[in-house]
Amino acid sequence: MTRIVVDSNSQVPPGLVERYGITVVPLTVTIDGRPYAEGVDLDADQFWRTFEVGTPALSTSQPSPGSFAAAYDRLVAEGATDILSIHIGSNVSGTVNAARVAAAQAGVPVRIVDTGTASFGVTLCAWAAADTLAREGSIDEAVRAAELTAGGVGNVFIVRALDLPRAGGRLAADTPAPVAIPVLTMADGVMEVVGEAADERGVADVMAAHVRAWRQGAEQLRVGIGVADPGVAHFWDALEERLADAPEVGEIVRYRVGPSVGVHTGPGTVGVMYAPIVGT
Numbered sequence: 502m503t504r505i506v507v508d509s510n511s512q513v514p515p516g517l518v519e520r521y522g523i524t525v526v527p528l529t530v531t532i533d534g535r536p537y538a539e540g541v542d543l544d545a546d547q548f549w550r551t552f553e554v555g556t557p558a559l560s561t562s563q564p565s566p567g568s569f570a571a572a573y574d575r576l577v578a579e580g581a582t583d584i585l586s587i588h589i590g591s592n593v594s595g596t597v598n599a600a601r602v603a604a605a606q607a608g609v610p611v612r613i614v615d616t617g618t619a620s621f622g623v624t625l626c627a628w629a630a631a632d633t634l635a636r637e638g639s640i641d642e643a644v645r646a647a648e649l650t651a652g653g654v655g656n657v658f659i660v661r662a663l664d665l666p667r668a669g670g671r672l673a674a675d676t677p678a679p680v681a682i683p684v685l686t687m688a689d690g691v692m693e694v695v696g697e698a699a700d701e702r703g704v705a706d707v708m709a710a711h712v713r714a715w716r717q718g719a720e721q722l723r724v725g726i727g728v729a730d731p732g733v734a735h736f737w738d739a740l741e742e743r744l745a746d747a748p749e750v751g752e753i754v755r756y757r758v759g760p761s762v763g764v765h766t767g768p769g770t771v772g773v774m775y776a777p778i779v780g781t
Contacts, residue, residue, distance in 0.1 A: 503640050504581040505631050506572055508564060508596050509539040510589045511623035512727060514756040521631035526572050528596070529562045530760040537760070545757040549730035552768050559764040563596040569603035577608040583640055584609060587627045587647055590617040593690065612640060614647045620762045621725040621774040622654040628723055629779055649779045657686050657695065657711040658727075659704055661769030684708055704771075705736065709743035712750075712773055721751030722775045729758040729770040736771040744773075751778050 507513055509527045517523065527538040532551055537543035551557045573584055586604065591597040597615045604611035616626045629650040630643040638646070659682060681697040684707045696707040715722065726740045737755050744750050758770050 502581055503583050503585055503634055503643065504576045504579075505627055505634075506569075506576070506584060506586040506600075507623055507627050508588050509759070510594070510596070510619055510761045511587075511627065512621050512725075512756045512759055512762060513624040513627065514725075514754055516754060517624065517628060517631075521628075521635065523627060523631065524572050524576060526564045526568050528564060528761045530764065531558075531560045531562070533557045539760045543760055545729070545759040545763075546731075548760040548763055549768055552730075556767070561761050561764055563594050563599050566599045566602035569600045570606060573603055573607040573609075573611060582609055584611045585614070585630055585634075585640060585643055585647070586611055587614040587616060587623060587630060589619045589623055591615050592617060593619055612644055614644060614651070616647070616651040616654075618651055618654045620758075621727055621756055621772070622651070622656070622776070624725065624756070625654055625723055625774060625776040626650045629776070646779050650776045653779075654774060654776045655686075655712070655715060656772060656774045657684060657708045658766075658770065658772030659684055659708075660692075660766045684711070686711070701736070701739070705739040705743060708771075708773055709740060709747075712744060712775055713747050715749060715775065720777045720779075722749055723778055724750055724753045724773060724775045725756050726753060727756045727758045727770075727772045727774070729763055729766070730768045733769055733771050740771075740773060 506524045509525050527541050529536050530539050576584055586600050588596045600613050616623050626647040629646040633643040633646040681699050682704050683694045684696040685692045686695050698704040698707050726737055728734050728736050
């Protein structure tokens with residue numbers, strides 16, 4: 502039996518965790534000097550409430566090798582014969598290296614996928630692998646599905662607190678202040694403006710059009726719609742209305758933009774991440 506492990510930066514929603522029996526290893530998010538395990542003692546709502554009285558001092562750190570070792574040992578005790586561990590890219594985090602250290606001591610073979618992506622993009626890779634295994638594919642086929650998905654992840658989003666990505670170097674400091682709401686995408690760790698809208702209805706239109714502009718033959722997309730704080734939760738419905746019946750879209754899930762992503766984007770963030778459905 503193959504079991505799948507991801508890190509909490511994946512923002513994997515509970516529905517997919519339950520559907521595929523995915524194990525999530527938490528990153529550490531530090532708020533004003535106090536460390537929290539993401540998804541264990543700090544959820545999205547708790548995190549976003551810290552912004553109600555100002556912008557806190559924030560940082561993140563990868564899971565320790567010991568955290569991965571504990572997760573792997575638990576899965577072995579539950580009967581896993583091998584483990585597929587799928588993680589945020591090594592270009593932005595040391596998570597993969599921590600997983601490799603733990604994998605060397607695990608009681609069963611551990612295959613590690615460095616996705617080269619982050620946030621729900623990691624979930625898209627794990628989703629492809631889990632679906633492959635659910636269809637009785639081999640672990641080699643599951644690894645291949647995750648790697649193919651990693652190469653096709655796309656994104657589009659809005660960030661209200663542009664000072665955070667500027668400070669983190671993800672948005673160029675000389676990017677002019679928009680006169681409307683900027684709609685962004687990220688490529689190679691840098692945010693780029695792909696459109697603007699005068700209001701939230703227009704934002705949803707621009708974001709949905711960006712997703713629907715993707716086209717590669719007859720393939721469809723797996724799509725995740727993410728919102729940060731409750732103030733933007735209405736975008737779940739707005740974007741689903743525009744994407745649910747689109748021929749380009751195979752399945753949509755909702756997720757929260759939680760602490761380890763929110764430290765870089767701030768409140769008011771809404772995102773759509775997507776990738777082709779492979780191996781069907």
